[in-house]
Amino acid sequence: MTEQTRETCLAIFGGSGIYEMPGLTIEEEREIETPWGMPSAPVTIGRLNGVRVLFLSRHGKGHTIPPSELNARANVAAAKMLGATDMLSLSACGSFREELAPGDFVAVDQFVDRTKGRTPSFFESGCVAHVSMAHPVCSRLTEEAAQAAEAAGARVHRGGTYLVMEGPQFSTKAESELYRSWGMDVIGMTAMPEAKLAREAELPYAILGMVTDYDCWHEDEGPVDVASVLAILAQNRDAGQRTVAEIARMIGPERTPSPDGIETCLDFAIVTPPEARDPQVLRKLKTIAGRVLG
Numbered sequence: 001m002t003e004q005t006r007e008t009c010l011a012i013f014g015g016s017g018i019y020e021m022p023g024l025t026i027e028e029e030r031e032i033e034t035p036w037g038m039p040s041a042p043v044t045i046g047r048l049n050g051v052r053v054l055f056l057s058r059h060g061k062g063h064t065i066p067p068s069e070l071n072a073r074a075n076v077a078a079a080k081m082l083g084a085t086d087m088l089s090l091s092a093c094g095s096f097r098e099e100l101a102p103g104d105f106v107a108v109d110q111f112v113d114r115t116k117g118r119t120p121s122f123f124e125s126g127c128v129a130h131v132s133m134a135h136p137v138c139s140r141l142t143e144e145a146a147q148a149a150e151a152a153g154a155r156v157h158r159g160g161t162y163l164v165m166e167g168p169q170f171s172t173k174a175e176s177e178l179y180r181s182w183g184m185d186v187i188g189m190t191a192m193p194e195a196k197l198a199r200e201a202e203l204p205y206a207i208l209g210m211v212t213d214y215d216c217w218h219e220d221e222g223p224v225d226v227a228s229v230l231a232i233l234a235q236n237r238d239a240g241q242r243t244v245a246e247i248a249r250m251i252g253p254e255r256t257p258s259p260d261g262i263e264t265c266l267d268f269a270i271v272t273p274p275e276a277r278d279p280q281v282l283r284k285l286k287t288i289a290g291r292v293l294g
């Protein structure tokens with residue numbers, strides 16, 4: 001490794017239907033406590049195509065945690081604390097466009113966050129920060145994920161806005177039509193605040209939306225239900241898992257910083273001056289922002 005490079009450590013957050021990562025040579029299942037509590041499940045640590053990989057089942061083993069109760073802070077903090085350099089999320093989603101068909105993958109590049117009541121930040125009273133979310137995903141990791149999904153045999157759409165709803169109920173037809181009129185591309189319940197927290201932890205983030213349904217706007221399709229989502233995911237699980245193996249192979253063990261400056265985004269984001277910072281809050285924050293908080 002040169003001074004410019006460090007060892008890749010790819011965190012994979014598997015969503016609905018993706019509860020394990022075949023091909024991963026497992027070294028450890030780590031129960032890790034973060035300052036924000038326990039993540040959804042023990043983190044599986046191992047190697048895939050020579051790359052260090054951390055795998056977390058977002059909804060927990062047995063899919064026991066609903067979207068509104070996910071402890072996204074603990075999930076992202078656990079990845080950071082275990083040395084993640086990059087984070088790829090796989091997420092089932094509904095489609096608002098005819099051409100984004102069930103079975104397709106979308107390399108999401110924007111979000112509209114319509115969640116309510118979830119804690120969206122690691123920062124709090126005692127240490128305040130405002131990071132930019134203008135470009136919420138890492139352009140390089142997203143392109144690599146798109147290429148990996150294609151190599152895994154998926155039909156991939158580059159670019160798309162993911163509307164994050166609260167759930168757990170699916171949308172009404174009026175909501176579905178409203179989101180379509182806004183120009184949204186896909187909908188899910190889990191990408192926020194995960195993507196915001198990844199940014200605060202200076203982790204380059206990418207998300208592949210695995211389209212499972214047309215929500216409830218499509219005249220020729222019945223409204224989405226869990227059975228049809230899971231049926232499509234069962235058909236696509238292999239492609240999702242092969243995508244991860246491919247991206248590990250493409251990225252390789254030696255990585256250079258993200259071209260988007262994500263790993264240094266906290267340099268000018270913290271507004272509370274050092275003398276006004278709460279030491280107790282700092283103790284927690286050092287686990288995800290040790291680079292700037294020492």
Ligand SMILES: CSC[C@H]1O[C@H](OP(=O)(O)O)[C@H](O)[C@@H]1O
Nearest residue numbers: 015016067091092188189190229
């Ligand atoms: C099982 S359908 C609704 C569920 O699917 C998506 O989850 P994930 O991102 O974990 O794949 C959606 O966001 C909902 O959580």
Ligand SMILES: Nc1ncnc2[nH]cnc12
Nearest residue numbers: 092093094187188189215
């Ligand atoms: N239509 C939909 N709405 C919200 N989350 C979803 N996950 C999969 N399909 C979905």
